[in-house]
Amino acid sequence: MNKAEFVDAVADAAELSKLEAARAVDAMVGAITKALKKGDTVTLVGFGTFTVRDRGARTGRNPRTGDAINIAASKNPTFKAGKALKDAVN
Template identity: 75%
Template sequence: MNKSELVEAVSSESDLSKADAGRAVDAFIGAVTKALKSGEDVTLVGFGTFTVRARGARTGRNPRTNETINIPASKNPAFKAGKALKDAVN
């Protein structure tokens, strides 16, 4: 499912116009992004939790030249599915 299909699904499930559903999906994505940027976790009970995980600096290897490179530390968004979502999928 891509974003336009998600907007269409939200529109049909909630009796909103596609434009309103699109704005709602964009607002949700924006709110989650803003919270993660500020260091907060976003927990939706029964669905899951969006968090930011820190990855430490490490050394890697360029497969073409076998040259070792330094990969800097970074922060990556992560999602952990909740029990209800896991049960629904299984």
């Protein structure tokens, strides 16, 4: 399912126009992104939790040459599914 299909599904489920549903989806994604940028955790009970994990600096290998390269530390967003979502999928 891509974003357009997701917006259509939200519009049908919430009885909204596609434009209103698109705004709602964009607002939700924006709010989650903003919270993660600040370092907050976003928990949607029954759905899951969005967090940011720190990934330390490490040494990797260039696959073409085999030379060692330094990979900088970074922050990566992660999602952990909640129990209700896991139960619904299984």
